Amino acid sequence: MGDWGWVVWVLVAGLVLALGNVLWVVLVRRWYRLRTPLPQALKARCADGWELTVHVRRAPKRRFEEPVLLCHGLAANRFTFDFEPPYSVAHYLAEAGFDCFSVEWRGTGHSRLPPPGRRYTDFTIDDHVHQDGPALIELALRETGAKRAFWLGHSLGGLVGYAVAQGPEGAKLAGLLTLGAPVHFKSEPFLRTLISLGVRAAWPGRLRQEWMSASLAPFLGYVTLPLSDLVVNPLHIPPRIQRQVYANMMSSMSRKVLLQFQDWIEHDAFRSFDRATDWRAGISRLQLPLLVMGGSADRLATAENVESQYALVTSQDRTLHVFGRDHGDKMDYGHGDLIFGSGAPQEVYPLIRDWLVRHATDVSASEQKAPEAPASSG
Template structure:
């Protein structure tokens, strides 16, 4: 076979495999789609012009003034929190009486498209803090008429919350719950190597791993992927749930976000992209209520580092909760099974709900206070009777 025919044969083979893979991925997305009522989709525009999509679930009987922002982590999307019950914190909290706003960061899912002049591979964590967070908080407050919002973040979502709370938006947050968020980065050679490989694989357009995850999703539960224990405790997540998670939740990673993680790991830091803002040091200045939560076998946010994080937080109202067999939980928790483990609906969701309820403003109280305020204003403005 001459070179020209060989090249033609190779090109046709690659094209055929690409078509087969595309059909396979589309079939996987349909077969493993989430079978729940779709949330309401709202749009909000950041100051730099990037339009974000927010997925909203409203309480059938709203009990609390503050909405809850549910913020996903690296390589994930809004399905982190808005999944099928019982593995859906959005559903659990709306049942409790909270309006929930599930975030998708710029470049992710329905917030993928960038405006002219901006490019997704250039996105940094700083952009999520200074651009996305203010727009998302403003949307949630405008939609609910609330004065403040709760921030619940998993992994990177919690880190963005920590950084946001240190800036001007902090006064609009009623509390922050960080779930598996590694403010201190473990000296784990494997994790360091994975971040290095990811940062290089992301050149030049980012690391779009959702295609790979959807390709492999139907095989999970039958085989265990190498290194999967870094992300989850596979024994804790039912195979059917694993397949749905990989088919729906995985998302791409920006090149610069991966570079920023690489910097944090190399220098044991939690700081802005240019290094000028030390977000870790800023934790000592926080005053809002903070809940630090994590898993006993989480390699990305191990218990030792979570305890150090808790000690550093300056808030007078703070709490640390590490889930695992040592404290009587069903199983030792990793990183992803904090949300999708079989024990999560029974052990983790009630703790999140209870912490929020204890610090939320009952809607009846807000209405009564406003009514009393109007009454006082009316009395003060009433003219005195004329002298006879």
């Protein structure tokens, strides 16, 4: 066989392997799909023309005026909050009487397609703050008729919430709840190496790690992936839930977003892409109600990180809670354990619900306060 013959065989073998992997991932996602009624899917158009898909879980009986905006973190999607009960914050809060709006940030899931003239990886965290956040708030308020909304963000979703609250849209927020959101970034060799590898692997546009996650999902619970406890602690999450999370929830990462994280890690900063706006310094100026939450075993947003973050807050209405055994909880919560840990529906979700209930406006009370229409004459 000549040289060209070997090349052809290699290309054919590569094509067969690629097609086999595509079929495998399709079957895995089909097998581990979530068996729960789909939420309502709405479109929110950003000022720059990018359309976001927002998944709405309506309350069976709406008790509270303010909707809850559920904002996922890096490399995730709407399934962070809108999963299969009992591991679904959206279902839990909807049953409590809140309309829930789960966003998928631009470049993620159903919000992947860019407007004409833009690449689907051409965005930074600044775009989440200045474009996506305002569009999400506007949609939720328009759909519910409310004047303000609550923002609940996990990891990057909490960081975006901090930044949005510092802008003109901050007045439209009734409260901000952050869950495992690290506003301090230690420049440790391990983190620097990890983010550097991520930036290189994402060349030229994005890191498609969700493909690998779905490919390996069926083996979780039998084997433990390296560094898996950075995302979710496999000891705290039922095996089938692990497999469903990795098959459904992981998303690709924009190289520009990773470059921004690299800047934060190397310089212990939480700031805009052009380094002109210091969002961490702005936290001290926030005066809206704040609930800052973390996990005692979280390696990305450590307990010390969350506590020092809380120390920046000057709002009169502020609360800190670190979930862990030292606080009487059943486990030491890691990063993803705060949502998918076996104890989360009994320990984390109720605290979120109770805080929201205390700060929300009862629908019946707001209706009673509404002025009556003047009687017509003649």
